[in-house]
Amino acid sequence: MITTFPCKLTLAAILSVVMFALTAVPDLAQAADNPKKEKVKVLYHVDGKDPEVAKYALALINKHIDAEGGPENIDVELVVHGPALELFEKDKMDPEMQKRFDQIIEKGVRAEMCQVSMKMFGKTLDNLAKGFVATLHPVAVKRIADLQRQGYIYIKP
Structure with a gap:
């Protein structure tokens, strides 16, 4: 009997360690799945003159921000150029x-208007909806390429 008692104690100790580990694993797995969550980076591109497409793009951006859990979880860039400029006067x-x-804009979206398009259409930022900034590169397509290189997911409604 003396030889079986330590085995029972060892088995009990092992079972308690295993039970503890099993209850702790979900917390560890959750922590591994959710290290500091990186923001989703998305680029929306609007260049056509159809107002319904532009309205749809803006609605999608709003829904996308909500779907990600709010502006703190997503970085959205809206790049507008070409004939779409006239829609945003x-x-x-x-x-x-x-x-x-x-x-x-209230949710933190950065809206950029193509500098070349503004020159072509004879418009300035003052002529456009409040919230636009000039593209960081004068040519919108170059700006779009730069954002994609930075890891932005491209969406063109």
């Missing part, structure tokens, strides 16, 4: 599109 902008645009 502050004095001519569709009221529904203005509302959607204001919502994304």
